[in-house]
Amino acid sequence: MANVGSDKPNIRQVATIAGVSHMTVSRVLNDYPNIKPETRRRVLEAIEELDYRPNLVARALATQRSQRIGVIVESAVAHGPTSILRAVELAARGAGYSVTPVALLEGDPLTPQDAVDSLTTQGVDAICVIAPRSSSVAALRRVAMSVPMLVIKADADPTFLTVSIDQNAGAALVVDHLVSLGHRDILHVSGPLDWLDARARERAFHTRAKSWGVRERPIVVGDWSADFAYDFAIGLKRLPDFTAIFAANDDTAIGLIHGLHDRGFDVPGDLSVVGFDDVPLARHFLPPLTTVRQDFEALGSAAVEMLRAAIEKREIPQVTRIPTELVVRESTAPPREVR
Known part of the structure; x- marks a missing residue:
């Protein structure tokens, strides 16, 4: 391993192995556009060789971002919302972001406004809303937003980013x-x-x-x-x-x-x-x-990528609907009158 003399590899060691400046390494880590594919490949290989882990605190200070996505999830115990939340967490982690969830439960006095206030107070960079009711979306339209918001829903929306399973x-x-x-x-x-x-x-x-x-x-x-x-x-x-x-x-x-x-x-x-x-x-x-x-995995990845693009002021990907698949098993057959 190349990190001789140091217990913990640093960005300059990555730069030396990749043959680039430490600023180029930083740009690759922050997914800047216009990095040559060959340069990106060398940096990523050096990161893997050294098992380098970026200092997220330093990155947050440098970018003025918390590297955190807030998630508002309704009916958090149901399979669909739970699966989407898990997929968003995995995709966010892979992109160097953490996730802070807030659940809106049946009978809970917590409102969508309260959830947004809680997350923005914690300094999240963006908010994702999972399994929303139409009443919740209507309430969110009245909230003054200081960060990008994405709603998991089928129809395009003039107020929010949207993505959904079809x-x-x-x-x-x-x-x-x-x-x-x-x-x-x-x-x-x-x-x-x-x-x-x-x-x-x-x-x-x-x-x-x-x-x-x-x-x-x-x-x-x-x-x-x-x-x-x-x-x-x-x-x-x-x-x-x-x-x-x-x-x-x-x-x-x-x-x-x-x-x-x-x-x-x-x-x-x-x-x-x-x-x-x-x-x-x-x-x-x-x-x-x-x-x-x-x-759900593809949905989580698409949601996180759209939010990252909004946070980093890049072009927003236009993937808005994730395909479905019919799985035919034994609970269906021809109707009784035609068999």
């Missing part, structure tokens, strides 16, 4: 799959429609179903929980006319499957069920769940 495409994949099996009467059990993701899935479901000539019927508005879905399924008086159910998330789907089983109905023999998320246990449900996989 909810519209995910819902369309579900409808296309069920229609390809022969279903023409599909029920949607949605999440709470104040949640932007729930509303996006509900709208996309109706649009795609209408394009296929699927019977239009009122949706059932749920609360994301397996308990709500179980109670709905167990309360069915008879085998319904609809032959498939699109559940707004996997928790709802597993509650439905449990309730349908206890009611004496077979999945997928009597009713097909599709979820949304692809939680780790989805493949182990009985039956294994057909669902939409969301790439």
Whole structure:
């Protein structure tokens, strides 16, 4: 190893090995544009060889930035928001940033304004909002922002940076799959429609179903929980006319499957069920769940890169929607009347 005479490698040793100035090393560390690819490669190789770790305190003093991203997350115990938060933390760490989360919980007196005030008081460089309600976004529009803010939501916004998993495409994949099996009467059990993701899935479901000539019927508005879905399924008086159910998330789907089983109905023999998320246990449900996989890692990386670009006053990447994937398992089959 080249760091002879020092227990801890420093930026000048990196510069010597890479054959550049220490200012060039600093520019590479801070992801400055216009660094030649060959120069960047040599610096990164020298950093790896020395196992160099930048002094974040010194960097913060030099750049007048804290290297910290604040995150406001609603429903922090649910799979989607938790997975996005974890992905943002991993992406931020890889970029040399730390994350300070603030959770807005059901019944908590903490408001979006309080959360923003708390984070800006701590000196964050930017704020990311995960799994927002429409009411929270409306409240954030009234907050005077001193740092860039990104909201995880499907639609572009004049006030905030936005990026999301493509909810519209995910819902369309579900409808296309069920229609390809022969279903023409599909029920949607949605999440709470104040949640932007729930509303996006509900709208996309109706649009795609209408394009296929699927019977239009009122949706059932749920609360994301397996308990709500179980109670709905167990309360069915008879085998319904609809032959498939699109559940707004996997928790709802597993509650439905449990309730349908206890009611004496077979999945997928009597009713097909599709979820949304692809939680780790989805493949182990009985039956294994057909669902939409969301790439939370890609979403976290895109969110952090957009915020870093805003913080560092670089061109903002234009990746705004992350693709989804339909994972077909055993909870879906052709409808009972055509088998």
